[in-house]
Amino acid sequence: MNITINATTRKDQGKGASRRLRHNEQIPAIIYGAGKEPDTITLNIHEITHLLENEETYTSILDLTIDKKTQPVIIKxxxxxxxxxxxxxxxFLRIDMNKEIVTNIPLHFMGEEDNEAMRLGAILNQFVTAIExxxxxxxxxxxxxxxxxKLGMGDHISLTGINMPEGVTIIALTHGDIEAHDQSVVSVQEPKLMSEEAQVVDTETEEGATEGGDDKAEDTSGS
Known part of the structure; x- marks a missing residue:
């Protein structure tokens, strides 16, 4: 899906200029990277707000059109x-389509409704929601x-257990010692047993009753 963002060149800079832009329903932006000088630009607040309602805008190669010239960028x-x-x-970061880029991509956890352990009350713990x-x-x-x-009670998935798309590499697993950087991403945890919770309640009740009895004894002895 191609996502296009329209922009115009901006010459005025500073807080005062930015306030004037926002008053006119525009916002300041900057584009840099690819060995070129940064360019200051202006965006339409309504257009960019609408585009950002789509999650894919954050992780897509965008077609940024500045004064009728289009170039590929990502939101940095x-x-x-x-x-x-x-x-x-x-x-915005300029993109060279022939060079690799490094960015964060969100994780979407699928199959919760088909997980037998979770249907029985297990808890899903998500330790990582995006990876570089x-x-x-x-x-x-x-x-x-x-x-x-397919995760059972007590099972987990680590970084090395993620099925990555072809040509996509997890940065954390490129540092040599894979085992040291292979952190858990998600796990299925057994819920607390009702009996354990009941024991806690009983203990609190007994402590309260003891305290109440001591108070009554003190009152009687003092009368």
Whole structure:
């Protein structure tokens, strides 16, 4: 899916210029990388807000059109208003389609409804929700699916257990000592037994009763 973002060249800079842009329903942005000088640009606030409602915008190669010239980019950073949650600035990274890029890709855990252990009350623990990967831009996935349907009670999936798309490499597993960096991604945990919870309640009740009895004894002796 091709996603196009329209922009115009921006010459004015500074806080005052940025406030004027936002007043006119525009926001400042910058594009850098690929061995070229950074370019300051302007985006339409409504267009970029609408595009960001689609999760794939964050992990896709975007067609950024500046004054009718189009170039491939990815979103590198976003700034938002702390109270209004409005986008206030966007950083774009230029992409060379012939060179690998490094970026974060979200994990989508699939098969929860088919997991027998979870149907019996097991708890799913997600330790990692996104992983840093390296690949050519043409191989960049929007997300990576992790099948949890077969996980039993106490089972887990680590980084090496993820089925990666062809041409996509997990950065954490390229540091030499794979075992040291092969962290758990997701696990299925046994829920607390009802009897254990009941024991806790009984203990608290007994302690409360003892405290109440001591108070009563003290009152009687003092009368």
């Amino acid at each position: 950073d976003l700034q938002r208003h702390p109270a209004k949650n409005l986008v206030t600035h966007v950083d 990967v390296s690949c050519l831009p043409a191989n960049l996935p929007n997300s990576i699916e992790v099948d949890i349907s």
